[in-house]
Structures are given as C-alpha cells and as structure tokens.
Amino acid sequence: MSIHAALSLFLEEYPKAISRSFAGDAVAEFIRKDVPETLSSVIGANPRYITHGSPGQGNWARAPWAAVYDRFVTDSAQDGYYVVYLVKEDFSGVYISLNQGITAAKRQYGAEAKSALKVRASDFLARLGSHASGLQLGPIDLASSGGSNLSAFYEAGAVCSKYYPNDGLPEDQTLSTDLLNFINLYFVLASREAQLFERADAEEDEINLGEEDLRTLREHKRIERNRKLAQKAKQALGYVCKACGFDFELKYGSIGREFIEAHHLTPLSELKGQRLLLDPKRDFTVLCANCHRMIHRSEFVNSVEEFRSHYVVKNDQ
Ligand SMILES: [Zn+2]
Ligand SMILES: [Zn+2]
Known part of the structure; x- marks a missing residue:
C-alpha cells in the first residue's frame, strides 16, 4: 500500500x-x-x-x-x-x-x-x-x-x-x-x-573527550535519562543494582524506594550509526549511582557481567 x-x-x-x-x-x-x-x-x-x-x-x-x-x-x-x-x-x-x-x-x-x-x-x-x-x-x-x-x-x-x-x-x-x-x-x-535539559558545562566524564565522542556520550546519557525509556527499563529489570546488588530501599528506607539508574548497553560506537536498540529488557541494565559512574570509566561500558567480574566481585574478595 x-x-x-x-x-x-x-x-x-x-x-x-x-x-x-x-x-x-x-x-x-x-x-x-x-x-x-x-x-x-x-x-x-x-x-x-x-x-x-x-x-x-x-x-x-x-x-x-x-x-x-x-x-x-x-x-x-x-x-x-x-x-x-x-x-x-x-x-x-x-x-x-x-x-x-x-x-x-x-x-x-x-x-x-x-x-x-x-x-x-x-x-x-x-x-x-x-x-x-x-x-x-x-x-x-x-x-x-x-x-x-x-x-x-x-x-x-x-x-x-x-x-x-x-x-x-x-x-x-x-x-x-x-x-x-x-x-x-x-x-x-x-x-x-x-537540549533544554542539558547542562551548559561539561560533566566530569566529558572533559577530555573530542567532539565526536562527546556527542555519542551525550546521546547515550540522553537515552538513559529519557523518562519513558528509563522507566520501562526499571520496571522490567527491578531496582537492585545488577553489578553490586545495592538496594536503595534497604539502605535508605522509604526515600530509596524504586530508586535506581538505567544504563544503556548499546556500544557507544554504534550510536554513531543507525543501530539504536531500545528494548527495555535487553538493551538496558540497572545500576546504583556508584556502579553507573564506574562502568562509564571502565572498558566494559557495554557489559555489566564483565564489569562485575573484573571490578566488583574482585574487590569484594
Ligand atoms: Zn552498584
Ligand atoms: Zn550509562
């Protein structure tokens, strides 16, 4: 038609x-x-x-x-x-x-x-x-x-x-x-x-990035800060950090209820192309605020399992 x-x-x-x-x-x-x-x-x-x-x-x-x-x-x-x-x-x-x-x-x-x-x-x-x-x-x-x-x-x-x-x-x-x-x-x-909601000055993890990488990182953040997408991911994946098991409600009581951050798992390099994956369950994970910061500093930004076994589990032992 x-x-x-x-x-x-x-x-x-x-x-x-x-x-x-x-x-x-x-x-x-x-x-x-x-x-x-x-x-x-x-x-x-x-x-x-x-x-x-x-x-x-x-x-x-x-x-x-x-x-x-x-x-x-x-x-x-x-x-x-x-x-x-x-x-x-x-x-x-x-x-x-x-x-x-x-x-x-x-x-x-x-x-x-x-x-x-x-x-x-x-x-x-x-x-x-x-x-x-x-x-x-x-x-x-x-x-x-x-x-x-x-x-x-x-x-x-x-x-x-x-x-x-x-x-x-x-x-x-x-x-x-x-x-x-x-x-x-x-x-x-x-x-x-x-753009109205983007911070005027660069965030800590954006300072040393070139123009192209900055744009992809901002796109990544925009996806996971998008209220609708993030909400669906959280509803599908729950509110306990997939990397370290942190539970905000357990630690902080009622103010921590249903608090968690969504992290998008599509490789940043692929955001440059059209292959943008937005399945709330498969293409996102949920992380506590600490693990989310750290996974972005690590080489395993697209794999919570690798991040976990290289950094989280090791330090717990
Ligand atoms: Zn965590
Ligand atoms: Zn993220």
Whole structure:
C-alpha cells in the first residue's frame, strides 16, 4: 500500500464503511495494520519510531487517523506530541500535522485544555523556527461538528500542518517527501527540547573527550535519562543494582524506594550509526549511582557481567 492509497482509503472507503458493522470490517483492519506498515516502510527501519493507525475503538471513530510516535517523546496518541494524519469530519480532505496528545492535555488542564494546547503549539513553533516555514502554522480546520469532539481538540493542538484536499490528493512521491519532512521536524523539536535539559558545562566524564565522542556520550546519557525509556527499563529489570546488588530501599528506607539508574548497553560506537536498540529488557541494565559512574570509566561500558567480574566481585574478595 502507498501513502496515496492509505489516504484514499481514509477519504473514500471509510465514509462508506461506517454504515457497516465495526467488528471484523476489512477497512478497519487495513487502518490498523496496512496503514501503519506503509508509514513505517516510508520512514525506514528505525526503532525510534512507532506507527499506529486507528479506525476507532469498539466502534467507528468520527474520523480515522494514523500517527508516528518518537519513543523519546511518547508511545501513544494520548500524550506528548507526534506526527499524525487527521481527516476532516466531512471527509473533504486530510492533514498531515505535527500535533499533540489530547487526553493528557484534558487531564492536566480540564476546561482550559484547548487554550493550553494552543499556547504549547506556539511554544513548539518558536523552537522550530525557520524549519516550519512553508507550512500552515497553528490551528487547523477539521470541520469539527462539536466542540467536545476529538477533532476540535486536534484543531487547537496543531503545531504545523499541511492540507491535502480530497479532490487534489498529491502523487505518492510528494506524500512520501512530506512525511519525511514532518519526521525531520519532529526530530528537530525532540532534540531541541532535550537540549533544554542539558547542562551548559561539561560533566566530569566529558572533559577530555573530542567532539565526536562527546556527542555519542551525550546521546547515550540522553537515552538513559529519557523518562519513558528509563522507566520501562526499571520496571522490567527491578531496582537492585545488577553489578553490586545495592538496594536503595534497604539502605535508605522509604526515600530509596524504586530508586535506581538505567544504563544503556548499546556500544557507544554504534550510536554513531543507525543501530539504536531500545528494548527495555535487553538493551538496558540497572545500576546504583556508584556502579553507573564506574562502568562509564571502565572498558566494559557495554557489559555489566564483565564489569562485575573484573571490578566488583574482585574487590569484594
Ligand atoms: Zn552498584
Ligand atoms: Zn550509562
């Protein structure tokens, strides 16, 4: 399936499908399976991105959508921000939009959610700067039939977007290029956001590094300090240091509860390429603060077993 075919499905087949029963419908299945596969194949193999298509849950949504999530930012449509195809409620066209998670905004801001989404969108736009030029900036028109509809919130949450009218859907080549442009914008925004939290001056272990090594080490730290990824690793691996067995709760009581640091095991040299592995169980380990510092100073930064047998166990004997 091409992106062109996927969007035609949204605009032509979907409005016919919604008069049929939802369960087991082929159109719904296409949207769940084929549409995200199509987006993934355009983006290329990159474990950083997850694609998802939704025809609704339990029943037809007013309009279908398909999204791309950056795992550094979010893994669901509920929170964070992501690239999403949004269909107008009257099926007259579809947007590709860098947009925001609605559920989390509603939970956090209640009746003020729409204005909060708009404020955040203009903050994102400021960070994107000239990268977003040529696109539609700010709110979009999804022909929302009611102020409490999901589409009314997506109208407010739009950071930047591009519109394709049903009667003038571009060729697949253009659609693919546009998707890659939006993925690039998404990447720029996620990187700029991460930079805000980076310390201005170099950390102790960064002082003697060259430009290239500094960049990979920062990338490594960014992965393990990423709240979502680190949280998953900790949940999967527990809260006891894999190198020395230190248990923060045992030592410090309640303030040490569920405290541990995630350490990413992908060799730093491979971070320079595309082989970024983000499986919470296999590609991470958990370490106490001391062992984490020390494994970074050791030659066994990618193997907690070797680090342990060379340094930790030996000194205990
Ligand atoms: Zn330890
Ligand atoms: Zn680490």
